[in-house]
Amino acid sequence: MKRIEESILFFEDIDLDLEDGVPRVVRDFQKGEFMEIVNSPDCEEIFADVLSASLDEPLDELLEKGAQQFLDKSGSDHKEAVRVLCVGAAALCAWLQRAQCGPAPAAEGEEGGAVRWLGGRGREAAARAALERAAGGDAAPGARLPHPPLLLLAAAALRPCAAHPLLQTGRWWCARALWAWQRALREPSPALHARLAALLEDGPPGPLRGEAWLWLEAAGAHLCFGHLRPARAALDAAARAAGLAGLALVGALGKRTRFQQKDLAQLTLKVEVDDSSPQTPLLISDSLPKDLRLDDDVRLEKVQFTGDGAPTLPPLSPVQQAVVLNTFILVQRSQPHDELAHEELLPYLQVVLSEPQLWSVQAAALVLRSRLESKQRRTAERAMSQLEEVVNALKGPMPGVRARLRGLLATPLPLLADVQCDLAHALVQLGCVQSALDIFLHLRQWEAAVTCYTLLDLRHQAAELLKRELAVQETVPLLCLLGDATDDISQYERAWELSGQRSARAQRHWAMHHFRRKEYEESIPHLELSLQCNSLQPELWRRLGYAALDTENWQLCAKAYRRCVELDPENMEGWNNLAKAYVKTGQKARAWHALQEALKADFENWRLWDNVAAVSADVGAFDEVVRAYHRLLDLQSGRHVDIPVLQTLVRAITSEVKDSEGQNASRMRPQALALFGRITSQVTTDPEVWQLYAELTASLPEQTPQTLERTAQYLQRAHRAAAQKQGWARDRNTCQKTLSLSSHLADAYLTCCRVQPEPQRLLSSARLSLKSVLAAVRQQVEVAAELSSDVEELQVKLDAVESAIEVLRAQ
Template sequence: MNNFVRIERSVVLGQCVYSSEDLSACETTAKGNDASLLRFLCERFLRGEFCEVFSDERVKELTKVSFREGCFDQLYQKCANYLGTDNSCVRQLAVLLIGASALKLFIQSNWTGPAASGSEEIFTDVTGDECHRLCVSELEINGEPSYHLIEEPAFLIVAKAFLLSCRRLLSACSTADWWAYRCAFVHQLVLLDRSFSLYKEISERLSQVEESTFWAGDDDMSHKLKMQFLMEAAMAHLYYFEVTKCRSYLDKAKLLSHFDFELTGALGKRTYHQENALSQLVLSVQRKGSCVEDLQPACPLVHFPKNLPLKDDTIMNEIKFDHEVSSNTCLAPEEQCLILTTCILNKNISAPEALRDEEMMAYIERVLSMPLAWSVQFSALFQRCRLETKSSRRVERSMSQLQGLVDAVKASEPHAGIRQELFFCTRSPSVWDIEKELGHLFFSLGATKSALDVFLKYELWEEVISCYTKIDRRDKAEAIVRRLLEQEETAHLYCLLGDATQDPQHFEKAWEISKHTSSRAQRSLGLMHYHKKEFKDAIPYLEKSVELNGIQMNVWFALGYSAMQVEDYPLCVKAYKRVVNLDSDSFEAWNNMASAYIHMGDKPKAWKVLQESLKCNYEDWRVWENYLLVCADVGAFEECIKAWHRLIEIKGKHADGKLAKILVKVVSEGIPDMHGKPGSYLKPKLLELFGRVTSGVTNDADIWYCYGSLYKLSREEGDSSEEDTERMLQFFQKSFRCLSQKQNWEKDVDTCSEVLTRSKELLECYMSSIESIPNKQRRHQLLSSARITMKGTLAIVDRHKANFTSEQLQKLEPMVNSVTEKLEQVTALTASCD
């Protein structure tokens, strides 16, 4: 491994892991001032003194440009000129360090603290508020604006120029793609919505980093680099709803880390007044290899974000377990990130419920039990705050903890370098995210004025409008937005005005002002029609919105549903395919896509799609019901029987007479399944299924008839016992009883015809099978029962002849005569048994 790679590894990790010999060896290849500049940049960067970097005249020479003459072009040109005169590894590394320092300063200003400055000298022709406004505007991408109160936006512009625009010029730097990804992701975090172009950039850079070899090796440093990359990649994909990719990276990280963790139960007490220990959720951690040793916090714990205790007179601050659980297993900070990211993933893909929150709390408490990295502690506390807002006994701590996190950002210690270790591996909130959460907490507690004060202070206009809308004061929201529009007209503000007034003209105005680039404007117009159930009108706007920004999962879903409502099934499939590409666990999207395929007549595809839907949600009876029917259509008869069993497990009972008849026909005629196997092999499984169905549903004539038909089939095949014959007769009798107990069957000619047909079939069945029963007394008993039932049926038909027309009576007369004839034969058989 060469000296430059070791230095780059240190820079990526934010930890000094190179030796002075590495730096000296690099300096020997440098010319003129380059050696001292490289040493200066390395030392300042790894000490977290990022502001010092931009106070150096040599750095100022590279970064000072005129904004109005094209800041990105000028910064790129300065880098190109600097590298062009002597395109050495030293100079490329210097450019990378300057760009990384700018990115770190931007993160310091908006996420981790302490407050930073120094960007005022970057642009020579603009200063103050004007500079800030122009920088924020410059960071807009494809019509997606950034949050307008970000601090020191000039640093992000420098970082983008040096790390993204100049990436191809840094061919000697092994970590250029990694830093380019980080820069693009930070830019995404300050946008008000997800950007498709940044998504593509991030995906490409992550692929390049994954294919690189600079982290090859089995040493501790290589292990740290691999873990950090896997965690960063997982977090990025989770941000874009790509659950499958996120989980894949987490699985790789878990495999690499050589430890297992799972939720389990342990006896303990949660409340002060609890007398008996009960099973409590806890995250059990087991290390496979040797223990991690010499783990120390990155700085004194007094400088970490404070973990405030729970001051409640009932619930304990921590669960008191009867026996010590595996919390003494030491975890490296990267491994804590793995647990925390797994927690966030599970939270995102699970429906909100009390059990889910308890599970998440077990993950978070495990991370908080051993503070090692500032950013991990910060992120874990924020996630706990979000969970505790729903608990009346914990909400007070949540409120205090959120304020404590704001105070931690403002504190002067520790330095920025320590705060930003593992920053990209955690879901650390920005300052405005914390304040937004605090505002939502106030609103949920009914403190509307306090919530509005927070939202107004940080100019979170969407939250302000939402807040006023919820208290039915849209007029105030409108007044605020109109006042802002008097200062500056932007597409985003017109969209907000449309939200406040629900007037589509404002969204149209936003579309025009953005020069037809605002996906937000088209989305709002489309969703306005969608919520009014004007699906045909919604589709063009929704299509245009996803054309401009293809990672709006909610818009793709709305487009798919709208297309289904207007019977545009190819568009419906296209939209839902995009939804499941973004979130493969969206069972509703899979299910709706299957429905579209069914309407298109492509049932084999529908069958495969429904299988994916069931992987996402194994408990939804509606999906299983669709799957059951499609299985029958495509010839997956064994799967059909399994699906029926599953429906009974979920619903308690389920009957489908039509499907039962199909399955009996498959068995009786040996109809081949989708694999070409004759269906006769399914008879034992079908008998088991009908037994389970009839235990829950006792009044379905078709089910009892099909059940009896299976035993009749066994008799015809010569594979039945006396007991089977009795079962057959019993099930046919129950089927007939269910049919004849239908209300007013005797007044409807079709139902009456069906009863008479079944009567004839039942009598024939008795006559053909009664010889199989050797006991004369039992034969007499069965035949007598059938005779009495049929005589009663004929009597009912005769009493209600007046309900039918002469034509209907002509239709029924042959049936009545046929049943009468069979009844006489049964009567004779009964007499022979005496």
């Protein structure tokens, strides 16, 4: 029976005549006759206790109890356990056929998809209510969930199978049902997440030949909740099991447009395959969704690479293509949505679409490419036509349902209603707003419909539409949308009360009402309440962090951004803002570690490196200060200047303080001198940089004549840069700094002249510099009076220089 379980799990065709006592439901499952199984006597027998139960009892609990009792009665009979598993799997597949992959069952009327032994449509309202109760209020499925009894039956029948000791694949089928359930919901459900996480914790059942497919399903489930770290781990395991050694974006010369004369660098995906790994058998489907040509008068269908410039793409099996497709989703979730991201993502889809094999992989890749292209002017029309083609393929009769189900749950193919929404959004991009509105109204997607009415300058009709629907039934989503359409806060209050003060959505809309108006202080309580109701809202954590940052609520800011980076460890902005919150709360060591994580997400951001340099200086990580500053010079063409950071570095070295590792900071003197040499090769007119360079040089243990001369030269460069600044003598602070610098210059020359062969030349240069400074200061009577002591001190230094010159002349 284990072989039969595996064939059910992967929708494989096996010769059932070779197996003894195969249950009839298994044979029907292999034929794809899922509704026949659901409405068969075998299924009725399993849930016999449910048929006589009171309708007042929760339907999901009754169904689960019926399945559990049947399994308990069957004891150690593996065949009877497989029978229950097959019924649950058939209910799930029947739901997937109607909600996601098709084909639309032939000759199904209003009663189509009904579980007849549950009382037909009389039980649909109960099933929808049970799904809503089990998933949580805001996660209610609404109109996008067709045939709720099928999904409820699948989840209830498969839950006891998960813990059955004889069923190797029961746990995974239960996870599949929960994930399908989550994908049909409006919001992430914490209740479903907790159950699903527990089922996925131990990884796929095994060992199985199709293990890679199961790892991909796990990755997709984690991505569904926005948890990127476990998703990446599952995806890495899938790649290893599928024999993919590596995926990397590389550049190659080629042409993108028809009229391009010169080859330019183009991004492409390099795929490395591990030939030693076992390969999943090839599963080539018939009647694949058609990939439409671009047919643009400028842009080529695909990049034409020059000669051997592009890496050769090895033949990929369907499971390897699915790994590439899920990697696309992971990369897309990990980076901002901009033009550069579009260029980095498209090569993943081009690899998958270059060799169509499996129906589910091909359909998913076409939808994802259309989503990218709908935002581009030259590809928007192809995107719209492609989505229309995919919708027709999903509804079309060929291929059969089993061919479509192979690999389906391991791909990011959206539900049919979502693909239709994508088509409507593509129509909006092309200006066909009325056509898009018709689709949204048919799908009962009220939020998108309100947006269309707004674009058509018919906002009053949006309010009327929502009020008509509310007259039929008051719901939290409709009240929230009415509040958005009318800017009426009382609608959010009504939605909050209607939900029994449990709706994350009501508080979210309420918060965003204030947030969009930059009323951040008012938005914070509502953001917090929404997240208390449902913590699986990554975007809302980010908004809470921003609102707290703007209002300088640093403790709350740190809490929010900590949650952001837990959900998305590659969120550079989150790590950076978390570091700022830590700095403001005096936790500079934690800020430094947060910035190190931010660098992993964005190594090319100069502002981030600037923060790293500043915080590293504060915590005494002086080796990191030097590294960060060199990186800043790389990114800023060598012209970056941050005086406070450089001052901290120089003071630490000259004062021989202990660094963060307990070592003497003076060990960094050679690296710091090299850094200043690099800075001053590009920045030649900043007096403070030259003065710090001089201080660092003067701190060398061995003061040779060459060292003393370099110190004097650097101070001379600093003095010249300061004296050349227009109006320096009129500003008290600048004037005081220049007087102090001149005093240091005089001391340096008096010291240097003792060991130099031409001391009179050096002293004459010093005298000229000091006289010009004193003359400029004395012209500003008020400033000179305020700085009289500094002026007198410099005059004393000038007298000393002149005396030294007189002594040299007398020799």
